[in-house]
Amino acid sequence: MKTSKRWLPLTFKIALLTFLLLWTLIPITWMVLSSFKPNDIITAGTPRVFFTPTLEHYTSLFSSGNSLWPYLLNSLFIAGVSTLIAVVLGCMAGFGLSRIRIKGKQHLAFWIISTRMAPIAAVIVPLYLLFRYLYLLDTHAGLIVAYLSFNLPFAIWLMTAFFDDLPLDLEEAAMIDGATKLQAFRYVVLPLMTPGLVTTAILCFIFAWNDYAFAQTFSGPSTQTIPIAAAQLLTQTGIDWGKLLAIGTIVVCPMAIAGLLVKRWLVQGLTLGAVK
Amino acid sequence: MMSPALFLLALITLVPFFSIIWMSFNDVSLMGGLAFEFSGLDNWQRVFTDPDIRSSWLISLIYFLATVGLEMAIGTVMALLVYSLTRGSNIIISLLLIPMFIAPVIVGLLGRFMLDPSHGLYAWLLNESGLFDGNILGSVGSAMVAVILMDVWEWTPLVALIVLAGLASVPEDTLEAAEMDGAKYGQKLLYIILPSISNILLVALLIRAMDAIRFFAIIFITTNGGPADSTKIIPIRLYDIAFRFFDLGYAAAVGITMLVFSIMVATAFTKLLKRQETSS
Numbered sequence: 001m002k003t004s005k006r007w008l009p010l011t012f013k014i015a016l017l018t019f020l021l022l023w024t025l026i027p028i029t030w031m032v033l034s035s036f037k038p039n040d041i042i043t044a045g046t047p048r049v050f051f052t053p054t055l056e057h058y059t060s061l062f063s064s065g066n067s068l069w070p071y072l073l074n075s076l077f078i079a080g081v082s083t084l085i086a087v088v089l090g091c092m093a094g095f096g097l098s099r100i101r102i103k104g105k106q107h108l109a110f111w112i113i114s115t116r117m118a119p120i121a122a123v124i125v126p127l128y129l130l131f132r133y134l135y136l137l138d139t140h141a142g143l144i145v146a147y148l149s150f151n152l153p154f155a156i157w158l159m160t161a162f163f164d165d166l167p168l169d170l171e172e173a174a175m176i177d178g179a180t181k182l183q184a185f186r187y188v189v190l191p192l193m194t195p196g197l198v199t200t201a202i203l204c205f206i207f208a209w210n211d212y213a214f215a216q217t218f219s220g221p222s223t224q225t226i227p228i229a230a231a232q233l234l235t236q237t238g239i240d241w242g243k244l245l246a247i248g249t250i251v252v253c254p255m256a257i258a259g260l261l262v263k264r265w266l267v268q269g270l271t272l273g274a275v276k
Numbered sequence: 277m278m279s280p281a282l283f284l285l286a287l288i289t290l291v292p293f294f295s296i297i298w299m300s301f302n303d304v305s306l307m308g309g310l311a312f313e314f315s316g317l318d319n320w321q322r323v324f325t326d327p328d329i330r331s332s333w334l335i336s337l338i339y340f341l342a343t344v345g346l347e348m349a350i351g352t353v354m355a356l357l358v359y360s361l362t363r364g365s366n367i368i369i370s371l372l373l374i375p376m377f378i379a380p381v382i383v384g385l386l387g388r389f390m391l392d393p394s395h396g397l398y399a400w401l402l403n404e405s406g407l408f409d410g411n412i413l414g415s416v417g418s419a420m421v422a423v424i425l426m427d428v429w430e431w432t433p434l435v436a437l438i439v440l441a442g443l444a445s446v447p448e449d450t451l452e453a454a455e456m457d458g459a460k461y462g463q464k465l466l467y468i469i470l471p472s473i474s475n476i477l478l479v480a481l482l483i484r485a486m487d488a489i490r491f492f493a494i495i496f497i498t499t500n501g502g503p504a505d506s507t508k509i510i511p512i513r514l515y516d517i518a519f520r521f522f523d524l525g526y527a528a529a530v531g532i533t534m535l536v537f538s539i540m541v542a543t544a545f546t547k548l549l550k551r552q553e554t555s556s
Binding site: 013016021023024025026027028030031034042043044045046047089090092093096097100106110112113114115117118119120122123124125126127128130132133145149152153156206209210213227230231234244245248251252255256258259260263266267270271272274275276 | 476512
């Protein structure tokens, strides 16, 4: 019923909502807008809303000597592989964990969730040492392992929550009809899991793509990801704002779109299944 | 089916876990090849006596209370506002959610861009309106406020999203009954809405609590702990110890104290989940 939702004077409500929308959207809009401005307009003392748009920052990003391509490919490859491994293994483990009845299951669950919650700064220290021993610094494999340290527990946990929501009757019915457990999983359970799998994959990819701390510590000249490209430009004296804002736009836009695509399952994903 | 994943997880989490414990009892040197030298409780004694660590924990506490507090408050208001909309709520919540998909490095970049003393839009607005005319990220006090607000900007939408999901479970008929009895909005909020989403609020709080100590990229990229160490939260301090002074043994001990905090949050989280299971 509509009336039960109405509260506060309407004008106040609209004003508050407008403020929150402006607060949220102004920085992003300003970044995207400014990435099409020539540098002298970006750094002008007074902000300019009207200007002749230019693509110069984007073209220079992909053509100049220090091109963004290697960074972009590193990001795609490292985030992609770590996502793939996390989702495949997480899906299998999630199914198992959801269906199994064993003693000490909650200890197992606790271990998984606490590895996921471990502070990045604390994980970096031992990993750095191990990677030095194993010659994994400045390798793609090293960063993939580092991202798995948070994406794998995340995927296991989340897939377990998604499988928990699926009634057992379906697989049981399939098995009564003569399917093996594996067949029931492959042909009955898995198709129903598509939203869960897609949500888990997109979130894992976003986490890996957005990481800065691990990449800053473990990557070298041949493995640097896009956030590192942004950070490098940012720490130079005489910041090239146009280029930097173009990188920012490239980092942000695909992830925002991907995230909103799974909006329906986002709450479940980001609360690790605690809220449905 | 679980074994490959659990085996891999054990490998990439337990090995570092035992390494960090072992490191914390050693003097680890990186200069001229790796060298371990057993140093007993030296690092641990330093963790508990170092005034720099103590001040970093204090700054972390302020940062933590301010960010999580503001995110919970504003996020709840945001959710109640969107919930009360009769149309357009779908598009509005989508727009409001965008910041949480943004890489923390880019949030830091945005902060630097908007607050740049010579051409930042927000710096210009503050300056023109006469509210603040200094270098925001370069002054003690205002730098802390700025990094707190950047975190709030990024993560308030997550709280709003969680609370909004909880609001869907508020009993409509109870609200209607209360309304017929003449209850005001404040009363409905206090006696019906908030109690029925209290569990959800707790989930939001725990999720934010764990992430607040997990990430540090925003500060890393904007102030890197400065000016005068005024924004040096504990992860930044740890990173300095490990990778600026290469004192990895000491960094390991500091890291373990952070782990203890996150394990406490994880314990609370799993307890809460269990309570939900038994109550539903």
